[in-house]
Amino acid sequence: MSLASLLDATELPGAIVASPVESRRFDLSVGRLDVGPSLRCEADDLLDLVERAAPDVVIGRIPAERVSWPARLARGRRTVFHADSLVYWDQTLDPRASTFAPTPYRVVGTEDRASVEALARATFHDYPSHYLANPLFRAEDVGAGFGEWAASFVDGPGRALITVADGGWPGAFAAIELAADHGEICLAGVSPQARGRGYYHEILASAERYVADRGLHTIVISTQVHNVPVQRVWAGRGYRPILAFETMHFVVPELLTRCTGERATQ
DSSP states (O other): OOHHHHHHOOOOSSSSSOHHHHHHTSSSOEEEEETTOOOOOHHHHHHHHHTOOOOSSEEEEEEEEEEEHHHHTTTOOOEEEEEEEEEEEEEEEOOTTTTTTOOEEEEEEEEEHHHHHHHHHSSTTOOHHHHHHHEEEEOOHHHHHHHHHHHHTTTEEETTEEEETTTEEEEEEEEOOOOOSOOEEEEEEOOGTTTTHHHHHHHHHHHHHHHHTOOOOOOOEEEEEOHHHHHHHHHHHTTTEEEEEEEEEEEHHHHHHHHHHHHHHH
């Protein structure tokens, strides 16, 4: 979920928004609910909405400072998982900065969509994202989801996917979304074969260049709070933490019972 979408979540919807992509991927009905930092509501309002929801799994994000909410949200009929803590960082861009990559980047076209999907799948196949907190989601489907997500940036409106090369093969990629006042690196990674050779710095610098070249002066990036190595890189490049959110999964408990039973017989 992009920061722009979270900031736009200023009103509680009348119903949970279905997520067809995730529903298809995991063979379960999945819905999404985001609470922006400026949304004025109480935990009980959110719980009422989740209780009336049709999807098997509701994935919700709430501002981290609402520390009393998780205990209150656990009072409903659904089983609740705290799935991750998501932190956002930003940096003000100076188009003249020397930190921009000297290596040229490439904007990926539709002809390379399948290659990018495979690259992202390999890069994130075992990454501990919020999906892995939920026993209903298979790890192999999570990796495929990262590939599908990256590929959606190839020809999506206001989006781009860029790569820097390791010889003739992409060594790293970044999926970028442009908002009115900032650009966001929604997903970035280095291929397993190219790690340890500075490509992460190169892809960040290339994304910064891409955003600055489009007249935007702020770039945003996010990750799970446990992903300390990349946050050290961001701090070294002048990024600063700005916002934090908690991800929660609200699950119909009968599905978990069935899942546990199936595993016990295998």
